[in-house]
Amino acid sequence: MTIKQTPFKCPLCKAPVIRKSEDFPFCSPRCKTIDLGNWASDAYSISEPSADDDIPHDRVIH
Numbered sequence: 001m002t003i004k005q006t007p008f009k010c011p012l013c014k015a016p017v018i019r020k021s022e023d024f025p026f027c028s029p030r031c032k033t034i035d036l037g038n039w040a041s042d043a044y045s046i047s048e049p050s051a052d053d054d055i056p057h058d059r060v061i062h
C-alpha cells in the first residue's frame, strides 16, 4: 500500500514543492529570499488570521 503524499505549493508562485527540499515551504531559494524580503518590508500583517490557513498541520521543524 502506497502512502499518498499531499501536494504542497509554493506560497509565492504556487509551484509544486518537494517537502524534503531545503527551501521548503518554498520552491526555490529565490522565492525563499523574496518571502524574507516581504517580512522585512512588513508586507505581512501579524494580525492577519487567515494566514494560518496556509500552514500545513504536519509541518515539522527538524
Ligand SMILES: [Zn+2]
Pocket (backbone or CB within 6 Å): 010, 011, 012, 013, 014, 015, 026, 027, 028, 031
Ligand atoms: Zn516559488
